[in-house]
Amino acid sequence: MLDDFMVRALLAGLGVVLAAAPLGCFVVWRRMAFFGAATAHAAVLGVALAIALSISVFAGVLVISLLMAVLVTLLTGRGYAMDTLLGVMAHAALAFGLVAVSFLSDVRIDLMAYLFGDILAVGQADLAVIWGGSLLVIGLVIFRWQALLTATVSDDLAYAEGYHPRREELILTISLAIVVAVAIKVVGVLLIAALLIIPAATARPFSSTPERMAIGAAGVGVASVAGGLWGSWNLDTPTGPTIVCIAALLFAGLNILARLIPRARSSG
Amino acid sequence: MSRNAETLIRADGVSVRLGGNAVLEGVDLAIRPGEIVTVVGPNGSGKSTLLRVLIGAVFPTHGSVERGGGLRIGYVPQKLHIDPTLPLTVRRFLNLPRRHRADEIRDSLERAGLQAYADASMSDLSGGQFQRALMARALIDKPNLLMLDEASQGLDQTGTADFYRQVEEIRDTLGCAVLMVSHDLHVVMRAADRVICLNHSICCQGHPEAVTAAPEYRALFGTDADEALALFRHDPHKHPHEHPDGNECHAQGHEKKSADA
Numbered sequence: 001m002l003d004d005f006m007v008r009a010l011l012a013g014l015g016v017v018l019a020a021a022p023l024g025c026f027v028v029w030r031r032m033a034f035f036g037a038a039t040a041h042a043a044v045l046g047v048a049l050a051i052a053l054s055i056s057v058f059a060g061v062l063v064i065s066l067l068m069a070v071l072v073t074l075l076t077g078r079g080y081a082m083d084t085l086l087g088v089m090a091h092a093a094l095a096f097g098l099v100a101v102s103f104l105s106d107v108r109i110d111l112m113a114y115l116f117g118d119i120l121a122v123g124q125a126d127l128a129v130i131w132g133g134s135l136l137v138i139g140l141v142i143f144r145w146q147a148l149l150t151a152t153v154s155d156d157l158a159y160a161e162g163y164h165p166r167r168e169e170l171i172l173t174i175s176l177a178i179v180v181a182v183a184i185k186v187v188g189v190l191l192i193a194a195l196l197i198i199p200a201a202t203a204r205p206f207s208s209t210p211e212r213m214a215i216g217a218a219g220v221g222v223a224s225v226a227g228g229l230w231g232s233w234n235l236d237t238p239t240g241p242t243i244v245c246i247a248a249l250l251f252a253g254l255n256i257l258a259r260l261i262p263r264a265r266s267s268g
Numbered sequence: 269m270s271r272n273a274e275t276l277i278r279a280d281g282v283s284v285r286l287g288g289n290a291v292l293e294g295v296d297l298a299i300r301p302g303e304i305v306t307v308v309g310p311n312g313s314g315k316s317t318l319l320r321v322l323i324g325a326v327f328p329t330h331g332s333v334e335r336g337g338g339l340r341i342g343y344v345p346q347k348l349h350i351d352p353t354l355p356l357t358v359r360r361f362l363n364l365p366r367r368h369r370a371d372e373i374r375d376s377l378e379r380a381g382l383q384a385y386a387d388a389s390m391s392d393l394s395g396g397q398f399q400r401a402l403m404a405r406a407l408i409d410k411p412n413l414l415m416l417d418e419a420s421q422g423l424d425q426t427g428t429a430d431f432y433r434q435v436e437e438i439r440d441t442l443g444c445a446v447l448m449v450s451h452d453l454h455v456v457m458r459a460a461d462r463v464i465c466l467n468h469s470i471c472c473q474g475h476p477e478a479v480t481a482a483p484e485y486r487a488l489f490g491t492d493a494d495e496a497l498a499l500f501r502h503d504p505h506k507h508p509h510e511h512p513d514g515n516e517c518h519a520q521g522h523e524k525k526s527a528d529a
Binding site: 028029030031146147149150152153154155156157158159160161162163201204207208209210212213 | 320323324325341342343345348350351353354355356357360361364365366367387389415
């Protein structure tokens with residue numbers, strides 16, 4: 001029997017994974033996995049700032065993630081490779097965030113809740129923020145789908161069609177920041193990247209087109225959230241990590257299955 | 269095939285510097301509807317950069333690119349790496365970035381000789397099939413300017429000859445202009461209405477026969493040029509097209525050359 005907070009947890013989880021699924025596909029296709037993880041780590045600084053300034057954690061995280069993502073996008077190619085810049089900025093932001101949190105001595109902050117999420121504590125207002133952000137990201141990705149896909153296949157093809165690949169990249173970057181901000185309550189900054197990458201990677205062997213992969217990733221995400229909630233309820237384990245564990249088990253299981261049934265694989 | 273004075277795309281004094289190196293210097297180029305223009309030049313002479321400036325992927329350091337109204341570019345890149353994590357069938361590839369009716373896709377695949385491969389993954393195609401898929405995608409929106417970057421790369425001699433015959437056919441059926449880039453002198457010469465010899469700046473241009481005889485061209489390509497010229501002169505299918513500015517190397521080219529050398 002699901003209590004009210006379990007229903008809210010389920011809805012929160014679904015909101016995050018449904019936005020993370022198509023976005024995660026682009027993260028995988030464009031090899032931005034580290035970008036996603038780094039943006040999420042920087043979010044700790046956002047948490048600290050939000051608490052210091054008494055603004056909503058969602059807003060603080062969104063601003064820092066956006067700032068981080070846009071800065072990295074702008075600075076890439078000017079002397080340093082993207083992964084180097086990400087390594088510097090993400091960990092600097094994480095470290096400054098942790099130090100900043102230590103100054104907030106008068107406020108008791110459960111840092112664990114932000115590092116690993118606290119999906120069972122999701123309230124009505126959180127749900128509204130999560131689904132608002134999630135629907136915005138889903139809308140953006142669907143609206144720009146063909147352009148994003150063309151730019152992912154080749155920047156030059158996109159230019160020749162009159163698109164601006166840098167602008168499409170910025171749309172992905174902004175979407176990523178939004179997903180990080182809404183997911184922080186659900187799985188926390190350390191595990192957000194997992195919800196982007198694992199469902200997409202799990203769906204890959206069973207997909208022949210980008211659309212099928214995005215839908216498959218959404219399916220894997222939904223199964224992970226449902227399975228993770230059920231598992232954590234029955235085994236009394238932390239919910240966010242349990243969701244990621246289920247996703248990882250699905251990845252391993254389905255990939256082995258794909259290798260046993262060669263016809264199900266669309267390509268090597 | 270229309271051949272009016274209107275230009276599809278025009279580059280005015282385009283210079284590009286990448287990392288302190290002058291890749292292009294003062295390139296003027298105008299493509300008119302229906303003409304086949306070939307850019308030849310040694311490796312690293314800025315040919316691909318010139319195409320990328322024209323599609324808007326590289327911003328010129330100096331000069332400008334002007335696109336005519338209604339310009340539709342079909343671009344075939346030199347190489348295309350599709351990440352193995354991205355599932356993409358040939359059919360889906362042809363639907364990028366615009367979706368097409370099933371019968372349009374079928375016709376397009378048939379013309380490319382890929383009718384059996386609609387649901388094959390792009391990564392499972394052979395080099396030649398992949399090239400044909402790229403071409404089919406570039407043509408499906410009926411462009412009025414087809415741009416080919418070293419498109420015959422990796423094809424054998426017969427394949428290359430077929431390829432250029434195909435380019436002429438495309439021009440004749442679609443009426444589109446073709447701008448292609450190649451370092452392969454031998455076959456390029458047969459299909460072109462106009463040849464532009466590029467080595468960072470335009471060193472000479474004109475009708476293929478005139479260009480192959482030009483000293484600037486011969487200085488760039490040496491004995492290869494002699495062979496290409498011989499091939500050209502024995503070609504029974506010479507081009508009947510008119511060339512208002514074709515039969516001489518531009519004076520501008522002669523001046524630039526000395527600065528370049």
